[in-house]
Amino acid sequence: MKGIVAAVPTPIDAQGRFLGAAFVEHARWALANGCDGLNVLGSTGEANSLDTGTRRMVMTQAAEALDLCRLMVGTGTPSIDETIGLTCHADDLGYPVALVLPPYYYTPPSEEGLIAWYLALHAALGDRPIRVWFYNFPQMTGFVIPEAVIAHLHAAAPQRFDGIKDSSGDLSYCRGLVSRLPGLKVFPSSETTLAEGPRDGFAGCISATANHTAPICARVWRGEVGLAPQLAELRAAISACPLIPAVKYLVACRTANPEWQNVLPPFTTLGASAIASLDRLASERVAA
Numbered sequence: 001m002k003g004i005v006a007a008v009p010t011p012i013d014a015q016g017r018f019l020g021a022a023f024v025e026h027a028r029w030a031l032a033n034g035c036d037g038l039n040v041l042g043s044t045g046e047a048n049s050l051d052t053g054t055r056r057m058v059m060t061q062a063a064e065a066l067d068l069c070r071l072m073v074g075t076g077t078p079s080i081d082e083t084i085g086l087t088c089h090a091d092d093l094g095y096p097v098a099l100v101l102p103p104y105y106y107t108p109p110s111e112e113g114l115i116a117w118y119l120a121l122h123a124a125l126g127d128r129p130i131r132v133w134f135y136n137f138p139q140m141t142g143f144v145i146p147e148a149v150i151a152h153l154h155a156a157a158p159q160r161f162d163g164i165k166d167s168s169g170d171l172s173y174c175r176g177l178v179s180r181l182p183g184l185k186v187f188p189s190s191e192t193t194l195a196e197g198p199r200d201g202f203a204g205c206i207s208a209t210a211n212h213t214a215p216i217c218a219r220v221w222r223g224e225v226g227l228a229p230q231l232a233e234l235r236a237a238i239s240a241c242p243l244i245p246a247v248k249y250l251v252a253c254r255t256a257n258p259e260w261q262n263v264l265p266p267f268t269t270l271g272a273s274a275i276a277s278l279d280r281l282a283s284e285r286v287a288a
Contacts, residue, residue, distance in 0.1 A: 001072065001097065002203045003036030004194075004217045005187065006210040007044035009248045010058060012262045018054055019259060024065045026251055026260075030211060031070060034218030036204065038066070039099060041074040043137065043167070044208040044244055049264040052082065056089055063093035076101030076135060080117055084124040091130035099133050099165055099206075104141035114149045122153075122160050133163035133185070136173075144168060147176055154181055165189060165206045175200055192235055194220045195228040209238045212250045212281070237281055241274040242267065249275065253282035 008030065011022040027038055040062045041047040041055055050058070059073055075086035075098040087098045103109060103117055121132060138144045145164075153161040163185035166174050171193065174186050178201035185203040191210055193202060194217060210217050216231045238246050245263050249270055252260035261269065270278070 001037045003221055004034055004204055004210055004214055005037040005039050005206040006030045006035045006214055007039040007042040007206055007208045008211060010045040011260050013259055014262060016264060018057055020061045022257055023061060027066055030214055034214035037070045039072050039206050042099060044247060046264050047074045055086060059090060059093060068094045071095055072097035072099050074099045078103045078105040080120050084121055091128040095130060097131045097133055099135045101135045102141060102145055107142040111146055111149050115152055118153050122157050131162055132160050133165060135165050137167040151181060154184055158183060191217045192232045195225040208243055208247050209235050211247050212238060241278060245270050246278055249278050250282055
């Protein structure tokens with residue numbers, strides 16, 4: 001999988017129950033309007049605010065309704081057993097890739113501890129074909145996955161550990177991985193990297209704001225680099241608001257479905273100034 005990957009949000013009703021039909025409609029829209037793939041149950045999907053049963057429900061709904069070849073799914077938790085269970089369930093459903101956060105409670109872990117944790121996941125998966133991509137998000141986990149850890153695991157099991165989403169914003173980290181590990185697919189988390197992504201050796205981007213900007217993302221990725229400043233402005237405007245509520249609000253505007261505005265604690269609904277800013281964005285057509 002390469003190109004534009006939207007980290008899709010998870011719609012819920014006022015009681016926090018998953019809304020499958022709304023999820024599928026938005027996923028299909030994203031895939032038809034510039035996205036090469038979707039990241040289900042990532043940070044934007046509020047995965048770590050959902051119980052395991054709901055995560056399995058979302059995974060199943062997506063797998064049954066969408067093209068699995070264009071999906072990856074977040075399965076990382078601090079518990080190795082729960083992570084194994086979710087990743088095996090993803091494999092049972094046919095997902096090709098699991099995006100796996102490192103264990104993020106007892107931090108910072110040693111390099112040896114991180115290697116042992118990921119190798120335990122690999123061993124438990126046995127001959128299952130699902131690939132495991134690292135998810136580096138130090139703003140949330142409290143630490144950067146060391147390049148040496150990724151290199152060790154990629155060398156030990158190159159068919160398993162062959163990709164990473166980096167949400168650190170540190171492009172030197174991404175470029176370092178590309179240079180050291182040419183077989184590793186590296187996805188920064190911002191579409192502002194797309195114009196120079198092919199030159200830098202990136203595989204694309206996995207982005208929350210691509211839920212709104214996908215049509216322009218696709219054009220920039222195809223080589224229309226003159227649109228890059230407009231894309232950067234859109235990304236900045238959305239990111240100026242609380243990101244996950246903002247992404248869900250924009251989907252609510254596109255679909256005229258107010259339930260998309262529901263978020264799980266600790267998120268709260270948007271304030272008036274954020275809504276006014278996002279309403280302006282929603283009123284401007286993002287052309288494919």
